[in-house]
Amino acid sequence: MRQYFVFFIFGIILAFSSCRTDFDTVASTGDLKFSKDTVYLDTIFKNIGSSTYQLKVYNRSKNDISIPIIQLKKGLNSKYRMTVDGMSGNNGKIFNDVTLLAKDSLYIFIETTADITDANPVDFLYTDEIQFDSGANLQEVALVTLIQDAVFLFPQQNPDGTKEKIQIDGKAVDGFYLDENNPENGNELIFTNQKPYVIYGYAGVPEDKTVIFNAGARVHFHANSGLYVGDKASIQINGGISNTEKLENEVIFEGDRLESLYSGIPGQWKSVILSTQSINHSINHLTIKNAVIGLDIKTQNNPISIKNTQIFNCAQYGILAQNSEINGENIVINYSGLASLSCLYGGSYSFTHCTFNNNWPSSSQFAVNLSNALAGASPEANPLTKAVFNNCIIYGSGINEFNLSKNTNAAFVYQLNNCLLKFSSSSTNLLYQFKTDTEHYNNIILNENPRFYKPSENKFNIDKTSAAFAKGNQTYIIPLDILGVTRTSPPDLGAYQSQDFPK
Template identity: 30%
Template sequence: MQASCEKDPLLEDPAANLVFSTDTLLFDTVFTTIGSSTRHFKVYNPYRENLKISSIRLSGDTSSPYRINVDGVPGREFTDIKLRGGDSLYVFVETTIDPVNGNHPVIVSDSVVFVTNGNEQDVKLVAWGQNVTVIRDKILDSRILSAERPYLVYGYMVVDTNQVLTIEPGVRMHFSQNSRLFVAGTIIAEGTSEDPIVLEGARTETSYRNIPGQWEGIWLLPGSGESRFVHAKIRNAVNGILADTVALAGNTTLYLANSRIENMTYAGIIGRGTTIYSYNTVIANCGHYLAALTIGGDYTFYHCTFANYWRYSSRRTPSLVIGNYYIDIYENVQLRPVKAVFGNTIIHGASSQEIDFAMHPDGVFDVEFDHCLVALQPGFISDFSELFSNCVTGKEPGFAGVDEYNFRLIEGSPAIDAGSPETGALHPFDFDGNSRIDDKAPDMGAFEWYPEE
């Protein structure tokens, strides 16, 4: 039934329904006391005639943890909104959840209620609230971080000199914008395949899952101890791990195994005259380098997968660079010996040349690639042929799904059974815990291929 005396008549039929772009607005995990991102939905008038929405409000009223904004205007309740025929409006929603009892996520729900011609409709709001332990600009002595609840880091977090930070399996650490983990002492982060340790940005929304540059990364400071990362996932920072000079004599500054470093704006690993030992590790999708091993050092990578298919900007740098010198502030050349071994490793990406050397002829450059699949141009191979033995070049590695970050091998990959048995025996189980020594020869990379049953 229409009101005929108005120039723009209203549809007054109580059966008239608004149409919504969704019936339920879902929020990803929201840390308590920390506001969510803004989500929105649209409200449509599907009729030719105008509709008057008598009321838009939160069902929870003043007790609701949610906040709404209708077409740019914030408020708790909105009345007598005229929505023209065929037109629409936006409703924006945010939430801040108070601390809850316990360490597990809890569901926090409400709804946005619309009343039109006495007809009530709603859009449900659902969020998961999670208590967190906040670390803000703090220098830590020796301690253990347990997996009872996630950690949220603001600003800096420093493991002090001669102190040991132990991170237990299953711990999740979220770092806010511009925050960084400094290690002057030692960090022992040893997860398991079932309960890996995760270090990533503070944004938990699905849309931020693979966005780089959300925090600054991990910096192992000069003189730090023997830090270990096992079954760890380090994601979405500027740099994954920067292992700085000077390594203590006989120490391995960074031991990295069965881990993933992904989505870094600049580099996955930076080694500056330090010592790194790594196996069964995936380093993927970084804006400049997957690994920049500069100012000398001692580096070992067995059964690793370097895969750089960065898509956020045009990348003009190789995935791996190794150097044995630097130029000091007085423009003098400073030589630093470098030793690096890559065994049964894949180094590939979107470029045809994914390795480069910053080599000074007067310095020590002891570098070896043995049984590796590498992306190299023919001229580079001929110039440095003595550094490459039993390597596969000019072939795609055959990854299962680059877009899905799945760097396991597919049937027919040239990396299958192409590794050195001697190197495979050093680490007989792959990233997934599968044996790599039960068939003809180990596969190159972090993952052993098995036929589907």
């Protein structure tokens, strides 16, 4: 009886199988649909691979079809490469007899690596097409990539196969020293606006030398890379006021991934490090984006001027200073994993018309952190001889954006004058008596909204509805704001003079 039942079930399965048509395919008739007719792969540097981009292909018909060929028009010579539904085909260029079921779709993932010589010499675009089928059934989707030429700076390879290294804080890291007589690049200590620069590893500034960044210079750091200004070395950043949103005269430090996907991702590269014995630094109109630490300042006994500078999207700190001396004007910092500004182990600091904000999405970060101690240091405490904030905004998405950490074994001198400050929790700590402690706090606007224009886009302009409007003290005024706009009297707080927002 069991045998008859088994044969019965087998017969049913066989009958249904013979009726199915979805194992049979018909030739494609050129009626494929696509998620886009052109795939734009964002700008890349020459010979640096792009991100992966997606194209979806649809079969709207009731038939399972076979696409005889999917290929790049330039064939095996194309600088693009694809996978089609997980298949690599012939070197990612040519795919034969691809099946696409009825009412179904397939994914094509596209990448490219190309040289500037591959691009059109007029517009520097590299293009190709993905071809589906041929002849009367041919359908095409265009591929477009902008390739940017650049100066590449990187460690040399040693004879034993290891990379060149430099010493930073007693550790050997992949890096090299900039050469003022480089046979290929010329003077590497002068960065111009002629071409962008791409740095691999740490670029070091040699002792007794100064690295200069001219207005409009663009510097892109690869992962785990940075700039190291060593002992007796200097940095001068000579950016200028720009007239358009392209920031044509700004000096910009950022990562080397140019795709829009990476525009706001923190931690894409390491840091600009100013060593303990480095000297004579001047920074004006610098924008730093997407580092681990924007400016890692260890310089001692040598004042540093930082003016008209923006630092955004750092995984740890916008500015981290240790026992340093900084004079800061028109500085804007936002979105930092630990603190936008952190001044540790004492030092001397003066910040005027600055906007320190932190919209990092958790509650343990600060816009400003001050401390006169450092764990593991000897001695552990060091005098904070001055920390003065004039006409500043200290704000963010957290409850308290201002943090003081005082060690009683060393001086801790601080003062806030005419500042808008976010500190929402009540505190009996004597360090935070904003209304009654006139030695440390004068004319503090507490927990009022500065009404920034678009903080999610790092635009911290204000208008007349802001709580920071006309609340500054004329005594501390910096005549021009970060955009070069003349400040009125009384001035607004923060780095921006108020203007009407665009409609």
